[in-house]
Amino acid sequence: MTSNPREALSRQLAEAVAEALRADLAESERALLVVSGGSTPVPFFEALASMALPWSRIEVTLADERWVEASADDSNARLVRDHLLQGAAAEARFVPLISAAATPEEGAAEVGERIAALAWPASAVILGMGGDGHTASLFPDSRELELALSTAAPVVAVRTPSQPQPRITLSADRLHQAHRHFLHMVGEEKRSVLARALGGDDTRKLPIRAFLACPLGIYWAP
Numbered sequence: 001m002t003s004n005p006r007e008a009l010s011r012q013l014a015e016a017v018a019e020a021l022r023a024d025l026a027e028s029e030r031a032l033l034v035v036s037g038g039s040t041p042v043p044f045f046e047a048l049a050s051m052a053l054p055w056s057r058i059e060v061t062l063a064d065e066r067w068v069e070a071s072a073d074d075s076n077a078r079l080v081r082d083h084l085l086q087g088a089a090a091e092a093r094f095v096p097l098i099s100a101a102a103t104p105e106e107g108a109a110e111v112g113e114r115i116a117a118l119a120w121p122a123s124a125v126i127l128g129m130g131g132d133g134h135t136a137s138l139f140p141d142s143r144e145l146e147l148a149l150s151t152a153a154p155v156v157a158v159r160t161p162s163q164p165q166p167r168i169t170l171s172a173d174r175l176h177q178a179h180r181h182f183l184h185m186v187g188e189e190k191r192s193v194l195a196r197a198l199g200g201d202d203t204r205k206l207p208i209r210a211f212l213a214c215p216l217g218i219y220w221a222p
């Protein structure tokens with residue numbers, strides 16, 4: 001039994017996602033799970049990894065990634081490998097968003113083909129949100145924000161002045177292609193950003209707005 005609200009939240013989210021995967025796997029041979037990176041999902045990943053699931057039938061990919069080596073400290077793929085693909089969950093098929101290309105612009109076509117071949121619509125997309133209202137790598141100052149919000153392509157290479165690395169993100173269109181959407185966030189700052197997002201409609205200012213009508217299951221703890 002855990003008394004930490006963030007741990008309890010992660011456990012509840014993991015149970016909801018496991019339930020979603022089980023329901024979809026009762027209808028289809030494969031199911032796809034799209035997860036986010038950052039600091040918030042670590043306890044969620046660990047809770048989900050402990051769930052009894054037919055992991056070999058589950059595909060996992062990311063909402064976004066920094067264009068860095070898979071072994072880099074800030075690689076979202078590394079986060080998934082270290083915290084989700086553990087124990088029985090190591091049987092899941094993880095499909096990363098990076099390639100051997102030097103830049104995301106050069107790698108986007110190959111990564112896009114890989115992503116398009118997954119078991120869409122996803123069972124669940126778990127989004128995070130930054131203090132600037134970004135989700136996935138759809139940042140308010142991303143040069144390709146307009147494109148990422150409007151294209152039917154699965155992925156977009158993104159350059160963002162506020163961020164140190166180039167990135168690649170699933171497009172909003174692709175992120176919408178899921179049976180269920182969850183937003184996982186913690187802390188008062190993010191709660192007030194979400195309240196601002198709910199009070200307006202300019203997606204370019206707070207890109208999380210692109211997902212508020214999915215409908216979105218909001219998992220928040222202080």
Ligand SMILES: O=C1O[C@H](COP(=O)(O)O)[C@@H](O)[C@H](O)[C@H]1O
Binds near residue numbers: 038041128130
């Ligand atoms: O840059 C990113 O940030 C968001 C939120 O991260 P957090 O550390 O505040 O939890 C995340 O959803 C996204 O996938 C990641 O690349």
